[in-house]
Structure formats: C-alpha cells, structure tokens
Amino acid sequence: MSTEAEAKRAVVDFATDWDHTDPTWVHDPYPIWEDLRERCPVAHTDRYAGGWFPTTHEMVSEIANDTEHFTSRMVVVTNNKFPPNAPPAPMGGAPPITSDPPFHRFARRLILPAFAPGPVNALEGQVRALCTKHLDALGDAKEFDAGSKYAQYISPGVIAKMLGFPEADEDLFRDFVHLVLDLVDLAPEERGPLFLPMAEYFNAQIEEHVARPREDFTSYLLNVEIDGKKLSLEHVRGTMVLTLVAGIDTTWSAIGSAIWHLAQHPEDRARLVHEPELLPVAIEEFLRYYAPVTMARLVKEDLDFHGCSMKKDDWVLVGFPAANRDPMVFKDADKFIIDRAVNRHAAFGLGIHRCVGSNLARMELRVAVEEFIQRYPQFELADPSGVTWAPGQVRGPRAIPLRVLA
Amino acid sequence: MKVVIDAELCQGQGRCFSIAPSIFDFDDLGSGFVIGDGTLSPETMDLARLAQANCPEHAIFIEESP
Numbered sequence: 386m387s388t389e390a391e392a393k394r395a396v397v398d399f400a401t402d403w404d405h406t407d408p409t410w411v412h413d414p415y416p417i418w419e420d421l422r423e424r425c426p427v428a429h430t431d432r433y434a435g436g437w438f439p440t441t442h443e444m445v446s447e448i449a450n451d452t453e454h455f456t457s458r459m460v461v462v463t464n465n466k467f468p469p470n471a472p473p474a475p476m477g478g479a480p481p482i483t484s485d486p487p488f489h490r491f492a493r494r495l496i497l498p499a500f501a502p503g504p505v506n507a508l509e510g511q512v513r514a515l516c517t518k519h520l521d522a523l524g525d526a527k528e529f530d531a532g533s534k535y536a537q538y539i540s541p542g543v544i545a546k547m548l549g550f551p552e553a554d555e556d557l558f559r560d561f562v563h564l565v566l567d568l569v570d571l572a573p574e575e576r577g578p579l580f581l582p583m584a585e586y587f588n589a590q591i592e593e594h595v596a597r598p599r600e601d602f603t604s605y606l607l608n609v610e611i612d613g614k615k616l617s618l619e620h621v622r623g624t625m626v627l628t629l630v631a632g633i634d635t636t637w638s639a640i641g642s643a644i645w646h647l648a649q650h651p652e653d654r655a656r657l658v659h660e661p662e663l664l665p666v667a668i669e670e671f672l673r674y675y676a677p678v679t680m681a682r683l684v685k686e687d688l689d690f691h692g693c694s695m696k697k698d699d700w701v702l703v704g705f706p707a708a709n710r711d712p713m714v715f716k717d718a719d720k721f722i723i724d725r726a727v728n729r730h731a732a733f734g735l736g737i738h739r740c741v742g743s744n745l746a747r748m749e750l751r752v753a754v755e756e757f758i759q760r761y762p763q764f765e766l767a768d769p770s771g772v773t774w775a776p777g778q779v780r781g782p783r784a785i786p787l788r789v790l791a
Numbered sequence: 792m793k794v795v796i797d798a799e800l801c802q803g804q805g806r807c808f809s810i811a812p813s814i815f816d817f818d819d820l821g822s823g824f825v826i827g828d829g830t831l832s833p834e835t836m837d838l839a840r841l842a843q844a845n846c847p848e849h850a851i852f853i854e855e856s857p
C-alpha cells in the first residue's frame with residue numbers, strides 16, 4: 386500500500402496471502418504458524434511481488450543451508466527486490482549478511498574476531514553499568530514502560546560505543562532501524578528517499594573516522610588490509626549499517642520479550658530470583674520461545690521446492706521463530722519450560738549466516754534480565770492491552786507497561 | 792569414547808563451550824573445539840551428550856575410541 390490513507394487489505398487466509406505486517410500476525414503469529422504448519426506447510430503470498438513462507442524446522446534448516454538455490458542478496462522483505470544503487474551479489478548491501486559464497490566467507494572472517502566470546506565477555510561490565518544506569522533513572526516509579534525506559538536502551542549504547550558513534554545519537558539509530566525493518570510495506574518510490582539521511586549519517590561517520598582514526602570497529606573496517614588491499618567504502622559502509630541495524634532492535638526485542646514473559650509468570654520469575662545459576666539455561670528458552678529474528682532469501686532460479694513452484698526472485702521468509710515451535714523437533718514445543726535442558730533452537734539462524742553477534746546478544750540479554758529482576762523481583766503488566774509489538778521480521782514488544790509489586 | 796567437532800559443520804553457535812567448558816573451548820573466530828584429545832570418562836560422558844543434543848548444527852559426534 387502506498388499511502389497511509391489507503392487502508393491495508395486485511396489477510397483472510399495466511400496460507401495463500403501471508404503478510405508478516407498484518408495486525409493479526411503482528412499481535413500473535415504463533416497460532417497462524419501452527420495452523421500453516423499443519424495445513425501447508427509452505428505458505429504463499431502475492432504481496433511484496435511474491436513470496437513463500439515455510440513453517441517446519443526441517444524446511445527452514447534446508448533453505449538456510451542451501452546457498453546454491455537461495456541468495457542472501459536481500460534479507461528483508463519489501464516491495465522492492467531491485468533497489469537502485471544497491472550493491473549486487475555476491476556482496477549485497479550489508480556484508481556479510483547479504484553476501485553469498487565464496488565472498489561471504491571472506492567478509493565474515495573479517496568481523497568474526499570482534500564478536501568472538503573473548504572480546505564480547507570483556508564488554509560485560511560495560512553492559513551491566515548501562516543496565517544499572519537506566520534502572521537508577523527509573524527512581525521510585527511504581528509504574529513505567531519497560532520497553533521505552535529500559536529494553537530499548539541497552540543494545541544501542543553497546544553498539545554506538547563499538548562503532549565509535551556518539552551515544553547522544555541513539556534516537557537516530559532507532560529511527561534507522563525503524564526504517565529498515567518496520568517500514569517495509571511502503572511503495573519503492575516512497576521508501577527509497579527515506580534512506581538519504583541514514584546514508585548521510587554513515588558517510589559523515591566514515592569521514593570523521595578517516596580524519597581521526599581510533600580504536601573502534603569503524604576504524605578497524607576502514608584500515609584492515611587483505612592481501613595488501615583495503616576494503617571498498619561500499620563494503621565498510623555496508624558492514625557498519627549491518628552492525629547497527631542488526632545489533633539494536635534484535636537484542637532489544639529479546640530483552641523486552643523476556644521481561645514481558647516474566648511479568649506474566651511469577652513462578653518463572655521466582656525461580657530466576659532464587660536460582661540465578663539457572664539463567665543461562667533460561668536464556669536459551671527465551672531465545673527459542675520468543676526468537677525475535679526472521680530472515681529472508683531470494684530464489685536464484687525457478688525451482689520445485691517440495692512441490693512448490695518457486696520462481697526466480699521470489700522471496701522466501703526463513704522463519705527461524707516458527708522452526709523453534711515445531712513439535713517434530715521440540716517436545717512440548719508450545720510450552721515455555723524455563724529449565725529446558727535440551728534446546729537445539731535456531732534463534733540465531735542456521736548454517737553459514739549464523740548471527741555474527743550471537744555471543745554479544747546472549748550476554749546482553751542475560752545481563753539485562755539479571756539486573757532487572759535483581760532490582761525488581763516482583764512485577765506485573767500494568768496494562769496488558771497497552772503492550773505493542775514491532776511489525777515485520779524482528780518481533781518484540783515496544784511498549785511494556787509494568788507495575789512494580791511489593 | 793571420544794568427542795569430536797566437525798569443523799565444517801560448526802558455525803560458532805557457542806552452545807558447546809557454554810554447556811561444557813571443561814570439554815570444549817572456542818578459538819579467535821568463535822568456533823568451538825575439543826580440549827585435548829576428546830577422550831570421555833564416565834563422568835564427562837553425560838555432559839558431552841548434553842552439549843551434543845544442544846548443537847543447532849549437529850556438529851558434535853561421539854565416537855568409539857579406536
């Protein structure tokens with residue numbers, strides 16, 4: 386739909402007309418996915434110029450691991466599969482997430498060391514301080530929005546510091562993320578120009594880092610040499626955009642979902658308060674049950690996929706969150722089990738595109754939940770109907786009105 | 792019995808060395824590897840099996856020692 390004035394056509398049957406920004410899906414996608422898994426299990430849509438949505442763990446895993454038939458050139462479903470000026474495959478606009486082999490391996494190896502457990506663990510103190518700062522700012526408030534007053538603040542601070550961007554620009558970062566991930570159902574001619582301020586911001590940061598190099602990830606990308614050659618500016622900018630966009634509302638969504646869950650499940654909250662050693666196991670169940678991130682692929686050439694006639698350039702929505710609820714793989718898949726010991730979830734994707742920031746995300750989620758329940762061992766939703774969810778491919782609560790108890 | 796990680800299958804999901812840090816470690820790229828020669832004792836067997844059951848990439852194998 387091109388303007389807000391035009392009402393979005395409501396979905397009648399998600400099997401033949403899925404839309405991941407439809408209000409019903411955004412509010413609660415899990416019953417839809419369960420129904421599709423039993424009925425299809427691959428749903429189709431003519432929206433977004435055509436796409437597919439497989440719902441079983443087996444198919445999600447198959448597609449994630451098949452880089453021969455599916456390209457990562459674009460990983461966010463929009464109405465434009467061929468944006469002008471977008472770097473083509475095999476690099477794509479935001480390497481390495483938009484890259485295909487063999488370029489992908491090169492682009493990924495460059496950034497893996499910065500996100501390996503060693504450097505990430507060294508950031509834990511910084512994350513904890515950030516959490517404490519925002520909890521302190523809540524003062525004696527007995528009711529507050531844990532989304533806008535807590536969850537949304539943790540990851541932007543960490544990412545800004547990593548990239549060497551001013552922390553005061555946090556609001557801008559959330560605007561960029563909103564544009565890239567939420568405003569996906571605009572007409573191409575409407576969406577395109579919205580990217581200009583973001584491009585200008587990144588160019589200004591690059592210029593600033595060229596003029597004054599420092600010990601941060603941006604300077605690393607600008608100066609790293611492979612076989613005596615520096616990266617193209619397009620590559621550097623793409624990886625910076627990826628780090629910012631993928632590093633912010635994904636983790637913010639995971640933190641928000643965990644708090645939202647704990648507000649409604651005092652028995653789980655009590656266990657975490659009294660058995661903090663359970664937290665790492667619980668974090669994996671939060672990640673499975675409320676996996677925030679769905680990625681997309683494009684079909685490379687016409688293909689028969691389990692009886693579906695996929696056409697070249699069709700979207701495929703790779704539903705890792707749906708895979709995480711597949712009863713063929715998870716016992717009591719539709720139940721949140723806080724001490725689930727065997728939990729082979731796919732929240733960070735599967736195969737060569739496994740989330741590069743997974744160690745960082747996991748640490749931020751653990752520390753943010755730990756600090757929150759330490760400060761507020763008892764809380765509930767103040768207004769369940771006031772909870773709002775982000776639309777599109779990153780799912781998480783934006784507003785979480787809470788009441789502190791006792 | 793010995794535990795091994797198939798380096799081609801490992802994508803650095805990070806589950807093994809979190810669950811069983813006495814058996815697995817990580818390298819500079821965040822990939823998992825087995826500490827020492829991977830020989831399992833009756834005491835470490837269950838932990839190795841738990842890590843295996845949590846690997847999203849099915850990259851961990853427990854084999855009969857030759």
